[in-house]
Amino acid sequence: MRKIDVFDTTLRDGEQSAGVNLNTVEKLEIAKQLERLGVDIMEAGFPAASKGDLEAVKLIAQTVKNSSVTGLARSNKKDIDAAWEALKYSAEPRLHIFLATSPIHMTYKLKMTPDEVIDAAVSSVKYARQYFPQVQWSAEDACRSDLNFLVKIVSEVIDAGATVINLPDTVGYRSPQEYGKLFKYLRSYVKNIDKVKLSAHCHDDLGMATANTLAAIENGATQVEGTINGIGERAGNASLEEVAVALHIRKDYYEAETHLKLDEIKRTSNLVSKLSGMIVPANKAVVGANAFAHESGIHQDGVLKEKSTYEIITPELIGVKSNSLVLGKHSGRHAFKNKALELGFQLADEELNEVFKLFKDLSDKKKEITEEDLLELLTDKQTEKDEQKKYEFTSLQVQYGTANIPTATLVVTTKDGEKIQEAATGSGSVEAIYNTLERIVEEPVQLLDYKLNSVGSGRDALANVFVKVLYNGVESSGRGTAQDVLEASARAYINAVNRVCKFESRKVKQKVHL
Numbered sequence: 001m002r003k004i005d006v007f008d009t010t011l012r013d014g015e016q017s018a019g020v021n022l023n024t025v026e027k028l029e030i031a032k033q034l035e036r037l038g039v040d041i042m043e044a045g046f047p048a049a050s051k052g053d054l055e056a057v058k059l060i061a062q063t064v065k066n067s068s069v070t071g072l073a074r075s076n077k078k079d080i081d082a083a084w085e086a087l088k089y090s091a092e093p094r095l096h097i098f099l100a101t102s103p104i105h106m107t108y109k110l111k112m113t114p115d116e117v118i119d120a121a122v123s124s125v126k127y128a129r130q131y132f133p134q135v136q137w138s139a140e141d142a143c144r145s146d147l148n149f150l151v152k153i154v155s156e157v158i159d160a161g162a163t164v165i166n167l168p169d170t171v172g173y174r175s176p177q178e179y180g181k182l183f184k185y186l187r188s189y190v191k192n193i194d195k196v197k198l199s200a201h202c203h204d205d206l207g208m209a210t211a212n213t214l215a216a217i218e219n220g221a222t223q224v225e226g227t228i229n230g231i232g233e234r235a236g237n238a239s240l241e242e243v244a245v246a247l248h249i250r251k252d253y254y255e256a257e258t259h260l261k262l263d264e265i266k267r268t269s270n271l272v273s274k275l276s277g278m279i280v281p282a283n284k285a286v287v288g289a290n291a292f293a294h295e296s297g298i299h300q301d302g303v304l305k306e307k308s309t310y311e312i313i314t315p316e317l318i319g320v321k322s323n324s325l326v327l328g329k330h331s332g333r334h335a336f337k338n339k340a341l342e343l344g345f346q347l348a349d350e351e352l353n354e355v356f357k358l359f360k361d362l363s364d365k366k367k368e369i370t371e372e373d374l375l376e377l378l379t380d381k382q383t384e385k386d387e388q389k390k391y392e393f394t395s396l397q398v399q400y401g402t403a404n405i406p407t408a409t410l411v412v413t414t415k416d417g418e419k420i421q422e423a424a425t426g427s428g429s430v431e432a433i434y435n436t437l438e439r440i441v442e443e444p445v446q447l448l449d450y451k452l453n454s455v456g457s458g459r460d461a462l463a464n465v466f467v468k469v470l471y472n473g474v475e476s477s478g479r480g481t482a483q484d485v486l487e488a489s490a491r492a493y494i495n496a497v498n499r500v501c502k503f504e505s506r507k508v509k510q511k512v513h514l
């Protein structure tokens, strides 16, 4: 299997993401994790950019032992000297020099003629080679450069001593087919190309960075550059984790591999996200929170029967413990039963159907059903089984406005099937509800305590109300859970009454038959 070298630039191009600024301690922490991940080369910064960057690159170069450390420099002595200052103590000093080769960049940015660019490239590589045994030379904006010019300059910098040639798609412009052809072209027309490693460096402006990198590999690239989580200038760089996992999963096709420790990927991604502040989108390939989450019933059923039905990457491969079956409105009975079992509830078919219906009702109201939600449903069901209910909550309507008196209208069904409707006012909505319930139930319970909290997190968390009541000198309690605070309040009160009731003394006041 052909080995592809991994050149990580999270600490240089990744740090060029707008809004990202890593201090030396953070950079060192990421560098150590990149070393654990097994990157061949890490670009630790741009030493000429600032004193802080120089010091960070120096510290990383002195600390990291199992990956080669490099730094970026423009084609001038000042930048190369700064890089040498930072990198001279590393095991095998390695420099990365770049110079733009496209007409747009040469004319407008560098204000240099093509011949001047060749001279600057050659003299900077020669200068660097006096110090550095390894010099990578990058043709910035290679993808918008004239091909014959590219062949000429690459050939000359190789003669000047470059050991790696990088062909960056600096602005993420090329399609995979075009980028692949560029590599093929240089391999065919640069006579001394076999003396060097050939590297791909892709940006994601058109969302093709990973595909382009893989196309380069197919066409002769021996090194790939990118960042963890794809962070970087503008839309970012190629995601190294995507490239490495794609090579692994499709080794039958690419016949190439990296030597990354793939099970360190998730940990590296989490660390980079935490320290850079660049949140990984949930649907990001390989490392997104949803990458191994199955939500719909048919998929969940398939995965429970045989994981490979819907999983081409095992979560363990990248260091994630297991996949997750997320319960939501698209889930089916298989996944629901499985989750209930995990939580310790063995449900008979009839029970399963009942709780599953409650779950579906809830999932129409809530985006994601958490374990806590599920526990509520299952324990409520369990409690219901254990308790005979005299009153059942049926419906509630509350009118509330700062200019009006709060009014509640409730319908409660008795165990005999009678529907009782009542209405009352109160100084607040909850009091109006409780005043109404007092009219409905015949047991004169006295409310001692009322507590409200949320189950789960987020805006759509369930409301959980706990009430303490006194009846005939005995304290009891009740609990109600619902999407809405007011409904949970009513349910808690009814639950408390049910628990204190003596079924033999049933008598319902003020009935209104619907």
Ligand SMILES: CC(=O)SCCNC(=O)CCNC(=O)[C@H](O)C(C)(C)COP(=O)(O)OP(=O)(O)OC[C@H]1O[C@@H](n2cnc3c(N)ncnc32)[C@H](O)[C@@H]1OP(=O)(O)O
Binding pocket: 013, 016, 046, 048, 049, 050, 073, 074, 075, 076, 098, 099, 100, 109, 110, 111, 140, 170, 233
């Ligand atoms: C494609 C890439 O990602 S390239 C890397 C981009 N990264 C960075 O720029 C981050 C670090 N940069 C910096 O801190 C600053 O830009 C510095 C310290 C390097 C330079 O700062 P300044 O001296 O103020 O120059 P400034 O950034 O405004 O302009 C860049 C200069 O470098 C020149 N330049 C650009 N690329 C190169 C190159 N490869 N070789 C030589 N000169 C170059 C530009 O033409 C311009 O020169 P000019 O001042 O004669 O017009």
Ligand SMILES: CC(C)C(=O)C(=O)O
Binding pocket: 013, 072, 098, 138, 139, 140, 141, 166, 168, 169, 170, 171, 201, 203
């Ligand atoms: C310095 C080079 C490699 C670069 O970052 C780019 O062209 O995108």
